[in-house]
Amino acid sequence: MLLIPCPFCGPRPELEFRYGGQAHIARPENPAALSDGEWAEFLYLRDNVRGVHAERWRHIHGCARFFNMLRDTTTDRILTTYKTGEPRPEAV
Amino acid sequence: MPDSLTTTFGTTPAAAGPAREPFRTTAGGRIDRARPLAFRFDGKTYAGVQGDTLASALLANGVHLVGRSFKYHRPRGIMTAGSDEPNALVTVSRDAARTTPNLRATQVELYDGLAAISQNRFPSLAFDVGAINDRISSLLPAGFYYKTFMWPRGFWDRVYEPLIRSAAGLGRVPTAPDPDRYLQRHAHCDVLVIGAGPAGLAAALAAADAGARVILCDEQAEMGGSLLADRQSTIAGRPASAWVAEALAELAGHERVTLLPRTTAFGYYPHNHLGLVERATDHLAAPSTEVPRERLWQVRAREVVLAAGALERPLTFPENDRPGIMLADAAHTYVARYGVLPGRRAVVAAANDSGYRAALALAEEGVEIAAIADLRRAPSGAWLDAARKAGLPVQTGMTVTGTSGSLRVDGVSLASVEDGGEVGATRDVGCDLLLMAGGWTPSVHLFSQSLGKLRFDEALQAYVPGIAAQPIRAAGGADGEYGLEEALSGGQRAGVEAAAAAGVSGASPRVFVTVSPPADTSSVLGALPHPTASRGRDPSRVRAFVDFQNDSTAKDLKLAVREGFRSVEHAKRYTTTGMATDQGKTSNMPMLGVLSQAQGKTIPEVGFTTFRPPFTPTTFGIFAGAARGELFDPARRTPIHPWAAAHGAVFEDVGLWKRARYFPQRHRNGAAEDMDAAVARECLAVRQGVGIFDATTLGKIEVVGPDAAEFMNRMYINPWAKLGVGRCRYGVMLREDGFVLDDGVVGRIAPDRFHVTTTTGGAASVLNMMEDYLQTEWADLQVWLTSVTEQWAVIAVQGPRARDVLAPLVDGIDLSAGALPHMALAEGRICGVPTRLFRVSFTGELGFEVNVPAGYGRQVWEAIHESGQPYGITPYGTETMHVLRAEKGFIIVGQETDGTATPDDVGLGWAIGKAKPDFVGKRSLTRSGMMDPGRKQLAGLVSADGQTVLEEGAQLVGDARMNVPMSVLGHVTSSYYSAVLGHPIALAMLAGGRSRHGETLYVPMPRGLAGSIAPIAVKVVPPVFYDPEGTRLDV
Amino acid sequence: MSDLVETAELTEAETIGADGVSLEALPPFARFIFRGPEGAAQAVTEAFGISLPREACRARVAADRAALWLGPDEWLLLAPQSDEAAIADEATSRAGALPFSLVDVSHRQVAFRLSGPRAATVLSGGNPLDLDLSAFPVGMCTRTVLAKAEIVLWRTGPDSFHIEVWRSFAPYVRDFLREHMREFGN
Incomplete structure (x- = not known):
């Protein structure tokens, strides 16, 4: 069970969290302006990272906030967590 | 093995009192001779004493033969004194339910009345028909199963595997449910110390001195590890065992130290999270039911000190598996700790001083040492001197070329190894005990599980912990520090460092003055030298076992290499070496040694296999913990539930909720209505009079803020800006991919406040999705969400008399059609408590949904029920609700929809706010595939015969001839008998369904003889079966 | 039981x-979930009689009421059951035009x-x-x-x-x- 540093509550056990998929995929401002292909890419295409991955988590059984996390998928090492809306930090 | 365990365990008392144990010493050890215990093994009663393990007690009675091997059914004995035991697997049983197979006799603590049986033998241990496998062993080489049972394919599952499984074997699982209790506990510490031998105790003391929170666990009943059998050493001037007692007393006095004996650290998971299993009651003759049998400790440790010690290595020589062949350190432990002589005449095969230590301890108790065959060419040192001084016959530069004996070893063939490696003439030596001292293997399993990198130490000929991947450090035997002084100082250093790394420091280091004879601890790897020509013996039958539990031999490994299995991971799997329940504790390094020899590679070149949890087998019980029976899942019940239960409701599970499905009435003869009769009665009552329904489980979200309407506009397909205060609207929500996610009625309480309802099952996921968009996409919106699912009890009152029932109860609410039309809501009071009263209908009848604070739910329900008596008010359940809505063609999300239905597919295209520029899922609706006229669309079906109720999930085809394969046009999603219409109805998702009204289709169903298919003819109709004009809403 | x-x-x-x-x-208690921005939190503080804790995962108690931080814009307010109506009215009147959400979850x-x-x-x-x-x-x-x-x-x-x-x-x-x-x- 991972120990996840919530940006609001500090380190908390994974049981309190829910994974939310890849981070930094913004919903297009004007979906109607997108081609079918572009829209499909937004909907369905995600990275399958070996190494440092930026992903969304929600502290659903805690402060209930969504936030982002850099995690190494090969070791489960968490490099950092940061609030939604902040840019992806340089990999530590 | 007999079919019935009871015949073996029996309940008949022993014929006579147990005989005195002939192999028990008169004094010494850590057992209590004053507390005799009786136990049964394979139905025979024996004597043991308090402090014994089942293994030590069996040995005290001269019982070595305790099992038959997995594949060849060879007789096997007790080889070790710990959790590394590969052979002595037994089934221990208190009764038919509390029966545990595959326990290591070396870890089973004896209690009075313990009953155990051996495994994998029939009819008895001494005469086992399965032993034929040993005679034909040359036909059962590595990969035998893969090569032989290839064809025909279908035979594997049905014939070969069941046969192989019944022939091969381990114990049998009990057939009755496990009555024992298991609990779990989360724990946190600065330093977790695994193993309470010298290194572990020193580490725990150092960390505790520093003020750290410490957990010290050890798999044995008694903490102390190797010190418990150490008669030679002193620490701080005191005998080793006395020092252990003092150290434990000191640790127990620390408030922040937790001592966990009988607790195995079995799994190492990310972020220094470890699984420990504590066996709390297995050692007790009459355990209390109030104490859990086992407890799973989930420990989050800032730092871990691995002090799990080292395991002695067996030697790889022909026939090294007979009962009476034992690890030297195990024999020493049995003598020194348990006061048990494992034999009368011993031969010792030693690669280091461990063999001498055991030989001297045995000789001291009168065991004849027939030979010490030292593998070393020119050994020296204190232990050798002591052995020579004691007159023990030492021969150096020796090898073992074979053994003899059927159910017990009775002789050993020894030979000298010449300088050039030539094996000289063999000499047979008679014995009843053969000890193996092959060197040491650090117990690095948990380090490996933690993803740490192991390093091969040439000097030790062993893998030791290398680069750690998590905060773990090893000490003592686990780190290749075999000497007492090294272990203590290494443990202390690890404890200090671990505490400091956890942010706790300040302890002054202790100095442990030890006196302990220095010992050569060198190790050997690979098969022992043996003659190239096997001198009159059938070479195909000469087997040197590497994995005793899975019966794999050096020859199997060599065959695997010849057949091209180069990777150690492949050779391991092909031969199954190291894959038995003992996880290769005794076999892993010997396997690498043999592979190294066969491939002509160094050990590091051969590579290493990964250890995985669990370190020793664990019960399923600890993983279930308290989550059984009533505590398996929370059972959510509404405030009205007790009333429904009292009125005979039959409940169904809807998610975690228990919902009343129908309310069967009792006939005069006492029999209850069946579901069909009850549902027909309930349906007609709602259509003709009035019904009352508990809708409390509906999800409810209060959406509040100045941007509430804008937020609703973006989340739902419907337009919300113009919905007036006091009005409701049926809302549909999509996922971003355009498919229907949820639906429900939404009421506007105030300009900035919406009361949103969701499906029962969708409550949590809808709120999660709303929060997701609000927090991550539209953070600028001023709107906040609060779940009020459980704040409100919801009582639906439906039917033409609904208004009559409610009118006398409300205060400040005008229920008239003019004041409260369909899809309006009012706030006021009912029965004196606050209410949000919605005029909505999921039945097609005049209907109201009364929301009251949950704590008042039952009293308001009862008041409405009372008020409805003059009108025959009828409580109805979810089944009737389903029928009533299907008669009206209302969908249920998750029944008509399956995650691939658009609003238009299910006839909800009208709900889309056409003028809205965007909402979740809108863009997806314009993809070409989403607008295909051939998509499955909601349609109604009626059976052509007017009688057959279709099966939900049944397929629809257009061809009555039933030729296979058929083109499937759709499927039935809902199907009921409609009492008000007098015939069955069904809803279906049907390709181009809206353009097929009037067509006849067919539902192929299996009928009669197996494999034959008969069609049921159905007519496609519009999905609204009853009152299509909606006139009944406004009676 | x-x-x-x-x-x-x-x-x-x-x-x-x-x-x-x-x-x-x-x-039973009177319970409210308060959600809203800083300004409204201040207004509720005055209405409720407890300064809402801004530190994560902390509760404040005054007399027979308590305010529990649940999230950066979410607090659970606890009070005697009899105060239920008064708290809602007071909060609404003090907040004025400030947007917030106060939901009764008693x-x-x-x-x-x-x-x-x-x-x-x-x-x-x-x-x-x-x-x-x-x-x-x-x-x-x-x-x-x-x-x-x-x-x-x-x-x-x-x-x-x-x-x-x-x-x-x-x-x-x-x-x-x-x-x-x-x-x-x-």
């Missing part, structure tokens, strides 16, 4: 005792008190947090889990915890805790 499994109702205070730990069902959840030197140990049977006083001090509160139920856990004293749980999960929470109290002589 068995009645409660049947009824799922927790209207009367009752106590389950064991050696070193006891579980008590608490009487009936959504119920409360237990688990107390005694073994309280933390019993909780650890289903709660994964470090409940050592150094890690979970008096005054700390948080949403978390107890096995398969979500709870709000608030340490009101060194050996005393206030547990808030949605009402339909309350029988589960009570029975789960009772199961873990058995070995202490319940």
Whole structure:
């Protein structure tokens, strides 16, 4: 069970969290302006990272906030967590 | 093995009192001779004493033969004194339910009345028909199963595997449910110390001195590890065992130290999270039911000190598996700790001083040492001197070329190894005990599980912990520090460092003055030298076992290499070496040694296999913990539930909720209505009079803020800006991919406040999705969400008399059609408590949904029920609700929809706010595939015969001839008998369904003889079966 | 107690005792979830009589009321049941034009008190947090889990915890805790 540093509550056990998929995929401002292909890419295409991955988590059984996390998928090492809306930090 | 365990365990008392144990010493050890215990093994009663393990007690009675091997059914004995035991697997049983197979006799603590049986033998241990496998062993080489049972394919599952499984074997699982209790506990510490031998105790003391929170666990009943059998050493001037007692007393006095004996650290998971299993009651003759049998400790440790010690290595020589062949350190432990002589005449095969230590301890108790065959060419040192001084016959530069004996070893063939490696003439030596001292293997399993990198130490000929991947450090035997002084100082250093790394420091280091004879601890790897020509013996039958539990031999490994299995991971799997329940504790390094020899590679070149949890087998019980029976899942019940239960409701599970499905009435003869009769009665009552329904489980979200309407506009397909205060609207929500996610009625309480309802099952996921968009996409919106699912009890009152029932109860609410039309809501009071009263209908009848604070739910329900008596008010359940809505063609999300239905597919295209520029899922609706006229669309079906109720999930085809394969046009999603219409109805998702009204289709169903298919003819109709004009809403 | 499994109702205070730990069902409270931005929080502070804690996972108590931080824009307000209507009115009038959300959840959840030197140990049977006083001090509160139920856990004293749980999960929470109290002589 991972120990996840919530940006609001500090380190908390994974049981309190829910994974939310890849981070930094913004919903297009004007979906109607997108081609079918572009829209499909937004909907369905995600990275399958070996190494440092930026992903969304929600502290659903805690402060209930969504936030982002850099995690190494090969070791489960968490490099950092940061609030939604902040840019992806340089990999530590 | 007999079919019935009871015949073996029996309940008949022993014929006579147990005989005195002939192999028990008169004094010494850590057992209590004053507390005799009786136990049964394979139905025979024996004597043991308090402090014994089942293994030590069996040995005290001269019982070595305790099992038959997995594949060849060879007789096997007790080889070790710990959790590394590969052979002595037994089934221990208190009764038919509390029966545990595959326990290591070396870890089973004896209690009075313990009953155990051996495994994998029939009819008895001494005469086992399965032993034929040993005679034909040359036909059962590595990969035998893969090569032989290839064809025909279908035979594997049905014939070969069941046969192989019944022939091969381990114990049998009990057939009755496990009555024992298991609990779990989360724990946190600065330093977790695994193993309470010298290194572990020193580490725990150092960390505790520093003020750290410490957990010290050890798999044995008694903490102390190797010190418990150490008669030679002193620490701080005191005998080793006395020092252990003092150290434990000191640790127990620390408030922040937790001592966990009988607790195995079995799994190492990310972020220094470890699984420990504590066996709390297995050692007790009459355990209390109030104490859990086992407890799973989930420990989050800032730092871990691995002090799990080292395991002695067996030697790889022909026939090294007979009962009476034992690890030297195990024999020493049995003598020194348990006061048990494992034999009368011993031969010792030693690669280091461990063999001498055991030989001297045995000789001291009168065991004849027939030979010490030292593998070393020119050994020296204190232990050798002591052995020579004691007159023990030492021969150096020796090898073992074979053994003899059927159910017990009775002789050993020894030979000298010449300088050039030539094996000289063999000499047979008679014995009843053969000890193996092959060197040491650090117990690095948990380090490996933690993803740490192991390093091969040439000097030790062993893998030791290398680069750690998590905060773990090893000490003592686990780190290749075999000497007492090294272990203590290494443990202390690890404890200090671990505490400091956890942010706790300040302890002054202790100095442990030890006196302990220095010992050569060198190790050997690979098969022992043996003659190239096997001198009159059938070479195909000469087997040197590497994995005793899975019966794999050096020859199997060599065959695997010849057949091209180069990777150690492949050779391991092909031969199954190291894959038995003992996880290769005794076999892993010997396997690498043999592979190294066969491939002509160094050990590091051969590579290493990964250890995985669990370190020793664990019960399923600890993983279930308290989550059984009533505590398996929370059972959510509404405030009205007790009333429904009292009125005979039959409940169904809807998610975690228990919902009343129908309310069967009792006939005069006492029999209850069946579901069909009850549902027909309930349906007609709602259509003709009035019904009352508990809708409390509906999800409810209060959406509040100045941007509430804008937020609703973006989340739902419907337009919300113009919905007036006091009005409701049926809302549909999509996922971003355009498919229907949820639906429900939404009421506007105030300009900035919406009361949103969701499906029962969708409550949590809808709120999660709303929060997701609000927090991550539209953070600028001023709107906040609060779940009020459980704040409100919801009582639906439906039917033409609904208004009559409610009118006398409300205060400040005008229920008239003019004041409260369909899809309006009012706030006021009912029965004196606050209410949000919605005029909505999921039945097609005049209907109201009364929301009251949950704590008042039952009293308001009862008041409405009372008020409805003059009108025959009828409580109805979810089944009737389903029928009533299907008669009206209302969908249920998750029944008509399956995650691939658009609003238009299910006839909800009208709900889309056409003028809205965007909402979740809108863009997806314009993809070409989403607008295909051939998509499955909601349609109604009626059976052509007017009688057959279709099966939900049944397929629809257009061809009555039933030729296979058929083109499937759709499927039935809902199907009921409609009492008000007098015939069955069904809803279906049907390709181009809206353009097929009037067509006849067919539902192929299996009928009669197996494999034959008969069609049921159905007519496609519009999905609204009853009152299509909606006139009944406004009676 | 068995009645409660049947009824799922927790209207009367009752106590389950064991050696070193006891579980008590608490009487009803007035409860509100306040959500909103900083300015509105200030307004509610005045209305409610407690400065809403800004520090994460902390509760503030004044007289017979308490405010528990649940998230950066979410607080749970607890007060005597009789104050229910007054709090809502007061908050609305003080906030003026400031946007916020105040939702009555008095009936959504119920409360237990688990107390005694073994309280933390019993909780650890289903709660994964470090409940050592150094890690979970008096005054700390948080949403978390107890096995398969979500709870709000608030340490009101060194050996005393206030547990808030949605009402339909309350029988589960009570029975789960009772199961873990058995070995202490319940």
